[in-house]
Amino acid sequence: MAATRLIALHINKGKTIAQTLADRTDYSKNEEKTEGGKYISSYECDARTADEQFLLSKRQYEHMTGRRQEHDVIAYQIRQSFKPGEVTPEEANRIGYELGMRFTKGKHAFIVATHTDRAHIHNHIIFNSTALDCTRKFRDFFLSGLALQRVSDRLCLEHGLSVIEPRPYRERKKRTEYPKRPSNRDDLRAIIDAALQRKPKDFEELISFLKEAGCEYKPGKRPSIRCRGQDRFARFSSLGDGYTVDDLKDAIAGKRRERSAGKSQQVHDKKFSLLIDIQAKLNEGKGAGYQRWATLFNLKQMAQVMCFLQENEIDSFDELAARADAAVTQFNGLGDSIKAAEQRMQEIAALKKHIINYSKTREVYVAYRKAGYSKKFLEGHREAITLHKAAKEAFEQLGLKKLPRVKELNAEYAQLLEQKRAAYPAYRKARTEMQEYLVAQKVVAVLLEKEKEQAAMEERRKEEQRTDPHR
Numbered sequence: 001m002a003a004t005r006l007i008a009l010h011i012n013k014g015k016t017i018a019q020t021l022a023d024r025t026d027y028s029k030n031e032e033k034t035e036g037g038k039y040i041s042s043y044e045c046d047a048r049t050a051d052e053q054f055l056l057s058k059r060q061y062e063h064m065t066g067r068r069q070e071h072d073v074i075a076y077q078i079r080q081s082f083k084p085g086e087v088t089p090e091e092a093n094r095i096g097y098e099l100g101m102r103f104t105k106g107k108h109a110f111i112v113a114t115h116t117d118r119a120h121i122h123n124h125i126i127f128n129s130t131a132l133d134c135t136r137k138f139r140d141f142f143l144s145g146l147a148l149q150r151v152s153d154r155l156c157l158e159h160g161l162s163v164i165e166p167r168p169y170r171e172r173k174k175r176t177e178y179p180k181r182p183s184n185r186d187d188l189r190a191i192i193d194a195a196l197q198r199k200p201k202d203f204e205e206l207i208s209f210l211k212e213a214g215c216e217y218k219p220g221k222r223p224s225i226r227c228r229g230q231d232r233f234a235r236f237s238s239l240g241d242g243y244t245v246d247d248l249k250d251a252i253a254g255k256r257r258e259r260s261a262g263k264s265q266q267v268h269d270k271k272f273s274l275l276i277d278i279q280a281k282l283n284e285g286k287g288a289g290y291q292r293w294a295t296l297f298n299l300k301q302m303a304q305v306m307c308f309l310q311e312n313e314i315d316s317f318d319e320l321a322a323r324a325d326a327a328v329t330q331f332n333g334l335g336d337s338i339k340a341a342e343q344r345m346q347e348i349a350a351l352k353k354h355i356i357n358y359s360k361t362r363e364v365y366v367a368y369r370k371a372g373y374s375k376k377f378l379e380g381h382r383e384a385i386t387l388h389k390a391a392k393e394a395f396e397q398l399g400l401k402k403l404p405r406v407k408e409l410n411a412e413y414a415q416l417l418e419q420k421r422a423a424y425p426a427y428r429k430a431r432t433e434m435q436e437y438l439v440a441q442k443v444v445a446v447l448l449e450k451e452k453e454q455a456a457m458e459e460r461r462k463e464e465q466r467t468d469p470h471r
Helices: 017-028 047-065 089-104 144-158 184-197 203-212 245-253 263-269 278-283 288-311 317-370 375-380 382-398 406-467
Strands: 002-009 040-043 075-082 110-115 122-128 215-218 224-227
Touching: 002 144, 017 047, 017 075, 017 110, 017 122, 040 047, 040 089, 047 110, 047 122, 075 089, 089 110, 089 122, 089 144, 144 288, 184 203, 184 224, 184 245, 203 215, 203 245, 288 406, 317 375, 317 382, 317 406, 375 382
Parallel strands: none
Antiparallel strands: 002 075, 040 110, 075 122, 110 122, 215 224
């Protein structure tokens, strides 16, 4: 789980650009917050001199373009905060680096500083507003904060982390990770859950995992623990059912299941089956490189589908199938209306052509009829007479007893053209939605099929054990 926020950095009052950049980067690189600078990474710049390199690129931008703004944005900062105990500082820094790369598309230099001085590990990602080629600047587009949150959610899913439940954007962009701040004991329980997921062999190894996560352990008659940023120790017995020392030892020994991480965590722990049958491809002769690529591809596809299902609040396959059918019906309906308009426009264009030809050749055909349909007259006016006959046949096929006016046809044609143009944005949107729903439906269908296969295999294995206890 990660909450994000995008902040535009301007020149501080009474300071220069260089001083402002130095202040922001120095705070991010604080050794007390990054464990001696251990969790700092950078892209296309040296983290130690990032402020000077940012300033140099801005001078090059002014020299190359001649543009300069009085109240310019000198840099952008991304704050990315993770759920306590869910991620290690190393992994948080890697995720922050990937977020910076994806959000800036590799066109802006940035540094990533992971702070571990709070109960929740968080990243400070500062990227230069000026692009690497010094010809343009980053454009803070409409709802860029929401786009940033979606990229972060996909990264969290790809790394097996939970994501924030769908909420209005105005609530999601707040720095807090929860609608209500969890207590210190909630933080401790979350850290213990994460440590149990690493399958410690005994209680002593569990304590070592907790220490790695920044916790402090106090042994004795009533063992206690506290995480970084907390003033007081909390006894294991005060953390509730499933978190006493005996309960934890039983959980490690496999005598009882560890406490559930919660409903949202259970939802996000459920994985989609792979979209590419990796084993089948390997049997066909594909190598290890293909396996790595396919695995990463599947993770990204699953993350996208998970985000899509959560954003649309879809909880069951039946609901997904119903929405997919509705999306297909809407898309087909819009497509049929556009095709009908196009067909009618073609009919109007053809009818206009026949009316104009009929009007132009009418006198010639009247003269041809008065000449008794003379072959000599026909040879001299064949083109005009042929056009007139074709127009009359078209009118008979359409059953027209009275010809419409060209002005009326032009007005109808213009109205249909306007309707068609107005329908295209909805048509393209419906097509995108239909494709998204169909892809999600396919992914979930594959998942359910895999689950059925695994359940059948498990049932067969149990049946074989019952029939042959020695196997």
